[in-house]
Amino acid sequence: MSDAPDRWSLAQRRLHWWSAALVVLTGVLAVLMVWLPFSEMLAKFLAYQLHKTFGLLVFSVVLARLALRALRPAPALEGLSPGVLRLAGIGQAGMYALLLAVPVLGWLAAQAAAGPVPTTIFLVIPVPHVLDPNPALYAWLRPVHQVAAYTLLGLAALHAALAVKHHRQGVPVFRRMGW
Amino acid sequence: MRRAHLRRMGFYRRALLPVLLAPAIARAQQTTWLLNQDNAQIGFSARHLGLFSSHGRFTRFEARLELDATRTTDALVEGRIQTAAVTLPFPGAEDTLRSPTYFDSARFPEARFSGRAVGITDAGAFTINGRMRIRDIEQPFAMTARLAERRRESQGDVARFTASGQVQRSAFGMVADRTFTADAISISVEVQLLV
Ligand code: HEM
Ligand code: HEM
Numbered sequence: 171m172s173d174a175p176d177r178w179s180l181a182q183r184r185l186h187w188w189s190a191a192l193v194v195l196t197g198v199l200a201v202l203m204v205w206l207p208f209s210e211m212l213a214k215f216l217a218y219q220l221h222k223t224f225g226l227l228v229f230s231v232v233l234a235r236l237a238l239r240a241l242r243p244a245p246a247l248e249g250l251s252p253g254v255l256r257l258a259g260i261g262q263a264g265m266y267a268l269l270l271a272v273p274v275l276g277w278l279a280a281q282a283a284a285g286p287v288p289t290t291i292f293l294v295i296p297v298p299h300v301l302d303p304n305p306a307l308y309a310w311l312r313p314v315h316q317v318a319a320y321t322l323l324g325l326a327a328l329h330a331a332l333a334v335k336h337h338r339q340g341v342p343v344f345r346r347m348g349w
Numbered sequence: 350m351r352r353a354h355l356r357r358m359g360f361y362r363r364a365l366l367p368v369l370l371a372p373a374i375a376r377a378q379q380t381t382w383l384l385n386q387d388n389a390q391i392g393f394s395a396r397h398l399g400l401f402s403s404h405g406r407f408t409r410f411e412a413r414l415e416l417d418a419t420r421t422t423d424a425l426v427e428g429r430i431q432t433a434a435v436t437l438p439f440p441g442a443e444d445t446l447r448s449p450t451y452f453d454s455a456r457f458p459e460a461r462f463s464g465r466a467v468g469i470t471d472a473g474a475f476t477i478n479g480r481m482r483i484r485d486i487e488q489p490f491a492m493t494a495r496l497a498e499r500r501r502e503s504q505g506d507v508a509r510f511t512a513s514g515q516v517q518r519s520a521f522g523m524v525a526d527r528t529f530t531a532d533a534i535s536i537s538v539e540v541q542l543l544v
Pocket of ligand 2: 193196197200201204221222223224225226228269272273274275276277278279280289312315316319320322
């Protein structure tokens with residue numbers, strides 16, 4: 171058709187799957203860390219730190235994905251109607267927005283919580299905090315982060331289901347985005 | 350609230366602090382100050398994994414400060430803390446602290462301390478030596494105190510004292526979570542007295 175490549179670059183494909191794995195892992199850790207009783211404080215603390223670590227990695231990986239996407243034209247895609255392509259585009263743009271917003275909201279929520287706990291990457295690299303504990307703000311940020319996160323997970327599940335559906339219809343989406 | 354309380358305490362005011370802060374006017378007759386959560390704070394903090402500290406408080410306690418009439422630079426201190434009235438700003442933390450592995454508040458509702466402040470001055474630090482009883486285990490306990498501030502308010506001069514010390518929680522049988530929480534727990538006390 172045009173001079174657009176016929177699949178996503180290797181870096182783009184790898185980063186897509188890395189970010190998908192990290193988002194799912196971060197979500198699982200979120201449920202685990204909240205579920206663990208305070209008396210299991212070491213495990214609970216580590217689950218929080220890993221949640222924050224992987225969540226912040228999502229943010230960095232997605233920045234890299236957006237940079238790569240800006241540098242290289244998207245591969246041409248045939249076999250889908252313009253309406254479906256448009257919807258897919260909107261869904262993917264929504265995912266990119268949430269992939270950036272959810273970690274930022276989480277980072278802010280973590281600092282606003284009444285009990286100050288540092289944010290680190292793997293307990294080693296300290297991540298700066300810019301807010302003081304602020305329970306009123308936390309009462310707002312925490313549910314917003316949570317709802318945004320579940321929206322992201324829901325959208326990603328829908329996206330994955332549609333990808334499988336299109337693959338079954340013979341649209342070569344997995345050839346384009348396969349690992 | 351605090352003002353009203355301080356005024357009520359005015360009854361005791363001719364005791365310790367005039368002696369201590371302005372020895373010239375000492376006439377030690379009344380010898381007791383009453384302290385509680387309205388005019389004092391008791392806080393504690395713990396280090397976790399060497400990475401950060403958590404800070405909590407006791408919100409119900411009462412203590413007496415008694416002037417030793419024979420030695421105006423000394424005072425007796427005695428207090429009781431309701432171990433269930435503990436705050437720590439993490440969800441679930443307070444229940445854990447009240448549970449059998451920590452204060453075991455159901456069995457040991459009170460922690461107690463008693464001691465003697467020695468060599469009280471209005472400049473520099475002085476020591477409070479005494480004993481602390483937590484979970485029915487008594488251990489020696491010392492704090493370093495100082496007069497942090499003295500200011501004039503409508504009902505008189507208010508003196509703010511601070512004191513700090515450390516306990517090893519394991520000495521009181523609190524041995525849980527030693528990987529996560531250091532053994533040494535810092536205790537800090539702040540007291541406002543109308544003098
Ligand atoms: C949390 C999980 C996931 C997230 C956040 C996510 C996000 C994204 C985004 C933002 C794009 C658009 C790429 C672009 O246009 O720059 C994309 C493409 C794609 N995703 Fe996912 N994804 C996830 C999981 C999955 C899963 C589980 C599958 C497969 C079952 C999948 C299959 C695909 C495919 C095939 C494409 C390429 C579509 C095309 O060729 O244009 N994704 N994904
Ligand atoms: C893609 C990234 C992320 C996802 C999908 C995500 C997901 C979630 C979810 C689903 C919850 C609610 C858990 C529940 O109540 O069951 C949550 C809570 C939370 N997240 Fe995230 N999160 C992400 C990134 C981050 C980051 C980067 C941070 C901090 C640096 C963070 C900090 C928090 C905090 C503090 C809570 C509140 C936990 C509590 O109630 O104590 N999150 N997250």
